[in-house]
Amino acid sequence: MSREAVLLRVDGDGKSGWEAWNRCQVLAYGLQRRRRPCYFLSQLEPNGLALTLKRHGHEWIPAEHEAGSSADLEHLLREVRRLQAVAVICDAPTIGPDYLAELVSAGVLVVAVDTQAAYRNPAQVVFNPTLSRHAREYDVCPGGQVLCGQRYVLVRPEIKRVRPQRSLEPPTPFRVAVALGDDLSGLTADVVKVLLGIKAVARVEVLTWAHHPSAMLCQQLANKHGERLGLATEPSAWGLAMMRSHLAIAASGPWALELAYVGVPALLISQQAEQTRTAEALQEEGSAYHLGPASEFSAKLLREMVSRLLEDDVERHTMSRLGRGYLDGRGTDRFVQAMEILLHAPAARQPSAQAA
Numbered sequence: 001m002s003r004e005a006v007l008l009r010v011d012g013d014g015k016s017g018w019e020a021w022n023r024c025q026v027l028a029y030g031l032q033r034r035r036r037p038c039y040f041l042s043q044l045e046p047n048g049l050a051l052t053l054k055r056h057g058h059e060w061i062p063a064e065h066e067a068g069s070s071a072d073l074e075h076l077l078r079e080v081r082r083l084q085a086v087a088v089i090c091d092a093p094t095i096g097p098d099y100l101a102e103l104v105s106a107g108v109l110v111v112a113v114d115t116q117a118a119y120r121n122p123a124q125v126v127f128n129p130t131l132s133r134h135a136r137e138y139d140v141c142p143g144g145q146v147l148c149g150q151r152y153v154l155v156r157p158e159i160k161r162v163r164p165q166r167s168l169e170p171p172t173p174f175r176v177a178v179a180l181g182d183d184l185s186g187l188t189a190d191v192v193k194v195l196l197g198i199k200a201v202a203r204v205e206v207l208t209w210a211h212h213p214s215a216m217l218c219q220q221l222a223n224k225h226g227e228r229l230g231l232a233t234e235p236s237a238w239g240l241a242m243m244r245s246h247l248a249i250a251a252s253g254p255w256a257l258e259l260a261y262v263g264v265p266a267l268l269i270s271q272q273a274e275q276t277r278t279a280e281a282l283q284e285e286g287s288a289y290h291l292g293p294a295s296e297f298s299a300k301l302l303r304e305m306v307s308r309l310l311e312d313d314v315e316r317h318t319m320s321r322l323g324r325g326y327l328d329g330r331g332t333d334r335f336v337q338a339m340e341i342l343l344h345a346p347a348a349r350q351p352s353a354q355a356a
Contacts, residue, residue, distance in 0.1 A: 004086040005037045009076055011067055011092060013045035017182035017252055018209055020091045021049070023113070023129060026154045027089060028058055030332035034340060039078055043067075046211050060062050068094035073102055080108055086343055087111065097122055103327075109342055113136070115274055124342060129154045129331060130253065131281040132274045147338055153257045155329040158235035162243040163329070166263050169317060170244050173202030174187055174310050177245040177264065179238075179255040180214070185273050185294035188214035189221065191249050191269075194299045196225055200310045205230045205241040207255070246316065249302070252279035252290065260287040260323035266318045269294050287323030 001347045008028060012021030015172035021042070028038040040053055043063045050060040061079060065072040067090075080088065080103075088103055091113035101122040103110045112123035115132050120139040128148035136147040174193050180188050188206060195204045203223060210233035222229040232241045242248070248266040250256045259266045268279040279290035281288040291301060309316055 002035050003034070005039055005083045006031055006037060006087045006089065007040075007079060007083065007085045008040050008089045009063075009067060009072075009095070010040065010089075011043045011063065012049055013043055014213075015066075016092065016180055017214070019181050019260070020113070022156070023154060023254065024089065024091050024345075025052070025058075026156055026332055026334065029056070029157055030336040031339070032057060037139075039079070039083060039085070047338060051053040066094065067092035068096060068099055073099050076103070077106055080106060087339060089113065109339065111339065123301070125338065127152065127335065129335075130257070130275075131265045131278040133277070140163060145342070147335060147337065152334055153261070153327050153329070154254065154329040154335075155258050155261050155327075156235055156238075157224055158239045159242065159258045159262060160329050163262050163324070166243045166320075169246060169320065170311075172198055172246075174247070175203045175205060175245045176201050176306065177205045177207055177241050177248040177250075177259075179207040179248060179250040179259070180269065181251040181253050181255050181271065182250070183208075183212070183214050185297070186214070186295055187269065187294055189217045190297070190299065191302065192218060192221055192229065194302050195249070195306065196221075196228060196259070198303060198306055198310075200307065201338055203228055203230060205232055205245060207232050207238045215266055249306075249308065252276065252282075254286060256282060257327065260285075261327040261329050261344075263320040263324040265309060265319035265323070267291050267302065267309075269297065282323070282326075285322055285326045287319050289328060 008024045009022050010024045017323055031038055041061045041063050053060050064075055077298045087109040089111040097119050100112055104122055110123040111125040111127055112121055113127050115128050115130050117133050117137045122141045126138055126146045129152050132326045135148055138146045177190050180197045196202050208215050215331045218231050232238050242264050245264050248259050248264045250266050252268040252270045256268050268288050270276045270279050270293045282288040283290045
């Protein structure tokens with residue numbers, strides 16, 4: 001790496017979840033291709049997640065304070081000065097406008113990952129890689145850029161690699177993937193039990209993280225049901241599971257978008273209110289059905305929808321085609337290109353060393 005560094009402030013633990021953590025790894029992958037070293041200032045649980053960063057050439061700096069606090073801001077500014085970082089990416093819902101404004105005044109390019117549009121955002125770049133908001137809903141300061149919508153959807157490189165192999169539906173027997181992400185409502189085990197009760201489903205693949213609480217529950221079910229239930233806990237295994245699946249049950253977040261990109265028809269469950277619009281957008285495009293919020297989960301409805309779609313080859317093929325046509329998977333490239341343009345713009349961005 002021979003260019004200026006980028007700092008990412010994001011946590012990955014049981015409290016914050018791991019979806020933001022994975023999202024930032026995708027961004028770091030794109031920045032690394034532009035030869036920019038990436039440093040993660042993060043609270044990690046388990047700490048073994050840092051090995052993943054090391055394996056991909058990134059560095060981990062343990063965060064000492066809660067994201068968004070004044071002490072956390074001081075720590076981040078110290079690291080900006082120490083590393084001579086030219087940009088900071090913040091991806092934590094507890095980070096507010098005052099925190100971001102202080103970073104902007106330090107002379108670095110500030111990128112705020114914001115899926116809620118809850119306040120006037122002082123960051124130079126506001127980024128939303130989901131379909132939860134339109135650009136016109138954001139209130140930004142003069143000169144601020146908003147990057148959102150289907151053109152900026154992020155897809156993990158391990159998932160992108162399997163898309164060409166999923167141009168045709170895999171042969172039977174039927175396989176169903178379950179990808180509920182952070183699973184804040186603890187529905188994974190309930191969904192798996194419903195699927196195992198459907199005779200047409202030959203195998204269920206659960207896509208999760210090895211450290212997620214649902215992984216242990218699913219492993220216990222796998223010991224009971226043998227070959228009918230599998231557990232995929234690594235990105236490479238997630239891609240293979242998607243490629244082999246005829247249908248997926250997913251949270252209406254990053255997983256839903258990646259499934260649409262690959263071409264896997266999906267039944268979506270909203271874990272958070274902001275995910276509802278992503279689910280509705282995919283349903284409107286014809287690549288998925290929205291089963292409603294997790295708080296209203298219905299085993300009967302899930303069973304009926306799974307049985308119906310597995311019996312209807314034409315509808316599954318249509319959903320797959322529409323999903324693949326809707327998303328092109330180039331969101332990471334577009335995001336990195338936008339960052340590079342802003343970093344090289346002649347506008348006055350004072351170096352962080354001078355700002356100190």
